[in-house]
Amino acid sequence: xxxxxxxxxxxxxxxxxxxxxxxxxxxxxxxxxxxxxxxxxxxxxxxxxxxxxxxxxxxxxxxxxxxxxxxxxxxxxxxxxxxxxxxxxxxxxxxxxxxxxxxxx
Ligand SMILES: [Zn+2]
Numbered sequence: 001x002x003x004x005x006x007x008x009x010x011x012x013x014x015x016x017x018x019x020x021x022x023x024x025x026x027x028x029x030x031x032x033x034x035x036x037x038x039x040x041x042x043x044x045x046x047x048x049x050x051x052x053x054x055x056x057x058x059x060x061x062x063x064x065x066x067x068x069x070x071x072x073x074x075x076x077x078x079x080x081x082x083x084x085x086x087x088x089x090x091x092x093x094x095x096x097x098x099x100x101x102x103x104x105x
Pocket of ligand 1: 033040041042043073074075076077078
């Protein structure tokens with residue numbers, strides 16, 4: 001089986017593959033909603049309450065199957081992050097610009 005590197009490959013991955021990624025993330029970080037990128041609440045959840053999130057969204061060119069671009073979020077935080085991105089569209093670019101403007105002169 002070949003996995004094509006098209007934009008929406010993630011949604012076409014078999015469930016088992018996604019569960020492997022999820023187990024991998026749990027091994028690395030524990031059963032925790034990831035707070036390190038400012039997206040999650042940092043609380044612990046049961047396995048079924050955690051979802052896999054792409055830190056840099058696929059729609060913004062983030063790598064699809066790269067563990068470093070994946071994080072665990074609870075349903076609520078995942079939904080909130082997705083809504084924020086959908087609403088603001090350029091949230092990530094804005095954040096990047098903001099950081100640049102904060103650089104000392
Ligand atoms: Zn959360």
